[in-house]
Amino acid sequence: MSEKWLEWAKELQSIAQAGLTYTKDPYDYERYLELRKLSTEIMNTYTEYDMHTIENLFANETGYQTPKVDIRAAVFQHGELLLVQEKEDGKWSLPGGWGDVGYTPAEVAVKEVQEETGYIVKVVRLLAVLDKSKHPHPPxxxxTYKIIFQCEIVGGNPSTSIETSASGFFNRTNLPPLSxxxxxxxxxxxxxxxxxEPSKPVVYD
Structure with a gap:
């Protein structure tokens, strides 16, 4: 959260992308391309990723740059919280993922739970809208904005998916290693x- 180089690289990328979207001047367009290249070089210098990967990951979008949306579901059963084991790193997280075009945020939460765990759920309420940069995630x-909904199980049976290798319910004092x-x-x-505290108001950054 304190990596200033990452904040600078993101800001440079955002300025460059907005400029590439709206400029009418061919000379300014070239300058914005150079600015975007500089942002990827910063990432390349301070991370283990090669330039090709960074360009595809970090500077591949067009149009005005906006935050990405990560949608998660909080599903409780008998006082325990549903988590899924990610195949990517073998660690555990709330079911969910990136928002999908054509779905509302609540529909994404329902879809992701069913795809990753086999459970059919309904959304009960919105719990939190968080800015990922304000929380102790890795760089x-x-x-990213993170939206978390509370959901209730209404059917289905536990299963795995192409992204998850297991699911389970955990209490707050016996959590597995988290992703x-x-x-x-x-x-x-x-x-x-x-x-x-069921009356607790929605939390937001």
Whole structure:
């Protein structure tokens, strides 16, 4: 959260992308291309990723740059929280993922739970809208908003998916190793606060 180089690289990328979108001057267009190249070089210098990967990951979008949206579901059963084991790193997170075009945020939460766990759920309420940069996640090239819904199981049976190798319910004192790029211990604690305080208002950054 304190990596100033990452903040600078993101800001340069955002300025460059806006300029590439709106400029009418061919000379300014070239300058914005150079600015975007500089942002990727910063990433290349301070991370282990090669330039090709960074360009595809970090500077491949067009149009005015806006934050990405990560949608997660908090599903409780008998006082325990549903988590999924990510195949990518073998660690655990709340079910969910990037928002999908054509779906509302709540529909994405329902879809992701079913795809990743086999459970059919319904959304009960919105719990939190968080800015990922304000929480103890590892550095990320994206500026991301995280939306968390509380959901209830209404059907289905547990299963795995192409992205998850297991799912299970955990209490707040017996958590598995978390995939902190997706879910942090402080966010888990916040969700249990909602469980024990149903009138708690929506949390936002």
């Amino acid at each position: 990320s090239p994206y500026h 902190t790029g997706r879910t942090t211990t402080s966010q888990i604690a916040l969700l249990f606060d909602f469980l024990h």
